[in-house]
Amino acid sequence: MGEPLETGGGVPGDRNAQGASFSEEAVPHMDAVYRFALRLTGARDEAEDLVQDTYLRAFRAWEQYAPGTRCKSWLFTICRNVFLRGRERSQRHDEILLETAQDDPRAISREAPVFAASRDEDPEGEFFRSIVDAKVFEAIDQLPEEYRMAVVLSDLEDLSYGEVAEVLEIPVGTVKSRLFRGRRQLQRQLYQYALEMGYISDAGER
């Protein structure tokens, strides 16, 4: 209706009615969206397709982006939705988690089996420093999907509990319990790996 067309970033429609520029606010998060996509799909090609679909959808929905929300979180939300929808279509189902909203994250946090196991030899968990990134990713990829999403968003992409809750559409309490369970499971795997590599020896065997 005779609106002046903003052409920020060289792409028509770049700026929405609220004045937010897609190329300035959304495009710079492509590395983060790619990393998230990679941990969701586990494969580079699929991750790249997912990134493209995410950005297309985000671009079309740009008018609905409210300045003030963190753009990175908004993109993660879209990325997750595109991913889940694509998977529904392919009829694949991930493992179902047995968890309840009543899970007390503090009770989970209190248990620390790996800390207890390595306590004598490496009480401060120095062995974590020796573990290469590829092994960290491998361990993350083996987490149940719901835990994996929480851990990636919180611990790799630095979202707050509240932001993770928004992206995953779950209460903050559930974020905490998924996060804590996911972290414990990761610790077990990284500890196992550290034992295999000889970064640490099995105190229980001696």
Place this chain on the structure above:
Amino acid sequence: MSFFKALKRLFSGTGQHGRTDGTDASTSSGSPGETAVAMIPCDEASARLFEYLDGELEGLSEEEVRQHLAVCEACYPRVQFERHFLEALQRSQNGGRASASLRERVLEALAEDERPE
């Protein structure tokens, strides 16, 4: 218990010197100096360790938990353990970058999407 020790050390400076105000610490249930900080047990504090490290500590006795975890010798290894673990995750974040070809492909798709039919 260790927490009391740590606090005592904190308040008495070096921890080498006994109290010199004449009170008998073994029979009194805490001197005025020590009750300045409310005490919470180690397991209560360590149950909120992740919230502490995530910068998400809030609500009941937030400050007590923070202070406990900052000074308690008994909790210290556990704090370090979880810290090193989280650092390993954080560090791995640097691993992934969208390739130049992906970036180009996405921007092309966006421009394409805008083109009027």
